Amino acid sequence: xxLAPQSGADHSLAAFVARTSLGPEERQALDAAAGxxxxxxxxxxxxxxxxxxxxxxxxxxxVALSARSLADGRQQILSLFVPGDALDCTPFVSPSRVxxxxxxxxxxxxxxxxxxxxxxQRHPAIMHALWGETAMHAAIQQEWMVSLGRQSAMARLAHLxxxxxxxxxxxxxxxxxNCAFPxxxxxxxxxxxxxxxxxNRVLQQLRKxxxxxxxxxxxxxxxxxxxxxxxxxxxxxxxxxxxxx
Amino acid sequence: xxLAPQSGADHSLAAFVARTSLGPEERQALDAAAGxxxxxxxxxxxxxxxxxxxxxxxxxxxVALSARSLADGRQQILSLFVPGDALDCTPFVSPSRVxxxxxxxxxxxxxxxxxxxxxxQRHPAIMHALWGETAMHAAIQQEWMVSLGRQSAMARLAHLxxxxxxxxxxxxxxxxxNCAFPxxxxxxxxxxxxxxxxxNRVLQQLRKxxxxxxxxxxxxxxxxxxxxxxxxxxxxxxxxxxxxx
DNA sequence: CGCAACATTGAACGGTATCAAGTATGGTGG
DNA sequence: CCACCATACTTGATACCGTTCAATGTTGCG
Numbered sequence: 001x002x003l004a005p006q007s008g009a010d011h012s013l014a015a016f017v018a019r020t021s022l023g024p025e026e027r028q029a030l031d032a033a034a035g036x037x038x039x040x041x042x043x044x045x046x047x048x049x050x051x052x053x054x055x056x057x058x059x060x061x062x063v064a065l066s067a068r069s070l071a072d073g074r075q076q077i078l079s080l081f082v083p084g085d086a087l088d089c090t091p092f093v094s095p096s097r098v099x100x101x102x103x104x105x106x107x108x109x110x111x112x113x114x115x116x117x118x119x120x121q122r123h124p125a126i127m128h129a130l131w132g133e134t135a136m137h138a139a140i141q142q143e144w145m146v147s148l149g150r151q152s153a154m155a156r157l158a159h160l161x162x163x164x165x166x167x168x169x170x171x172x173x174x175x176x177x178n179c180a181f182p183x184x185x186x187x188x189x190x191x192x193x194x195x196x197x198x199x200n201r202v203l204q205q206l207r208k209x210x211x212x213x214x215x216x217x218x219x220x221x222x223x224x225x226x227x228x229x230x231x232x233x234x235x236x237x238x239x240x241x242x243x244x245x
Numbered sequence: 246x247x248l249a250p251q252s253g254a255d256h257s258l259a260a261f262v263a264r265t266s267l268g269p270e271e272r273q274a275l276d277a278a279a280g281x282x283x284x285x286x287x288x289x290x291x292x293x294x295x296x297x298x299x300x301x302x303x304x305x306x307x308v309a310l311s312a313r314s315l316a317d318g319r320q321q322i323l324s325l326f327v328p329g330d331a332l333d334c335t336p337f338v339s340p341s342r343v344x345x346x347x348x349x350x351x352x353x354x355x356x357x358x359x360x361x362x363x364x365x366q367r368h369p370a371i372m373h374a375l376w377g378e379t380a381m382h383a384a385i386q387q388e389w390m391v392s393l394g395r396q397s398a399m400a401r402l403a404h405l406x407x408x409x410x411x412x413x414x415x416x417x418x419x420x421x422x423n424c425a426f427p428x429x430x431x432x433x434x435x436x437x438x439x440x441x442x443x444x445n446r447v448l449q450q451l452r453k454x455x456x457x458x459x460x461x462x463x464x465x466x467x468x469x470x471x472x473x474x475x476x477x478x479x480x481x482x483x484x485x486x487x488x489x490x
Numbered sequence: 491c492g493c494a495a496c497a498t499t500g501a502a503c504g505g506t507a508t509c510a511a512g513t514a515t516g517g518t519g520g
Numbered sequence: 521c522c523a524c525c526a527t528a529c530t531t532g533a534t535a536c537c538g539t540t541c542a543a544t545g546t547t548g549c550g
Contacts, residue, residue, distance in 0.1 A: 068391050090384065127369065141383065141386050149393045184528065184529090186527095197506085198505085443539070445498060
């Protein structure tokens, strides 16, 4: 499983534009504005909670997350980002209410806010594409809300596994039934809204039932049908560029 | 507390455009396209789960919700809409994964999908405004995710009350400490991811502690500071038009 | 009046949290 | 190469928050 950058730096946005309907003109404009991607170490912060982003960031390789930290030190992970995703382009200017950081060593292409604004004025299609990113992540968040509100811990974990493997495959960094699982049990617990201890027990149930195997960051889906069933997973919502006019 | 339509039908979009930065030209174009708002009865469905919307709907008066129904009959409420909100403009064309229905008797202005597309091509500012809607609702959903994942049932209820009263006030349909609470206990439980029984008990705790009073759909916030504290509520994220470039 | 929807209460059960160990695993410096 | 340490993972015991089931009270409405 390969989370490394693709071919050349001049195609750093390839994964992003691939799922948009942008024409060659817009692609070139974006590529020119982005320049060389920046390397971000595992755990390093890309955007602080409470600070305003100076640029639009697009993940070229690696995995990133957005999370809200609570007063008591706990946190809730709100989104995961795979290569090609725009990193929370939503609260573009105002103070961000979430922290965005790299879950694995990553590379990020950044376009200064002012440049993005100009690009969007000249190419409405670019605004459209960014809106699509916002919309797709909102759809993913809705699935998480259903999980968090109405599903057992095991269904939630199963769902997270399904979603991640599906998105990795769509991003071209995984094959059919094997992919990276870049979260520690503690981080997965923060995403699922459960405790680490319970996370561990639930994971062992999934293993014992023969649905998945997971060790040192490598995930294999063994019984896909059973896993999808346990998760009530329907990948329809992950269809990229979905729906927007 | 007044959830009824404002003045005249020719200003049905007033609440929506008020929080955008749209110029007079775009406002007129929208108003012309919208025509007369449609009345929707309490409980009536505006968009079926699984069907594709034929129009962009903007709520002129009343309260609406979006929800996902599960196989076992339970549901998770994902968003609430107050006057001026665009009703889930996200999955505009593809089959909607949520059901949108009126929580109270409402009126909805509708603009056919094709018209919206043309409007957006002519006026990028309109696309920008709709993107802003998507973004604001995504921000609200993130708050709900934190609630669902990491807060106690009481904090969740307190937060919902804070959010609703704040949004009603911003929409101009409530005063400082009194507003409608248009959800039954059963519906509120579906929004908070708890059972009806527990919802009832938690609400009584809030009442006993003297934080709120609530009966037959009328809510009064008695001890605002204590309520905000219990909810860890910070209204910053509800600032409309926030952040977008 | 009588029905239907909503709200309230009690008892028992269960999923999940918390606390408190203990066991890999990998990296670092001596 | 080994001792050491930090991080991640595993396991058990206990307590609690929230669920479920079941019943009863309340309100509004035709």
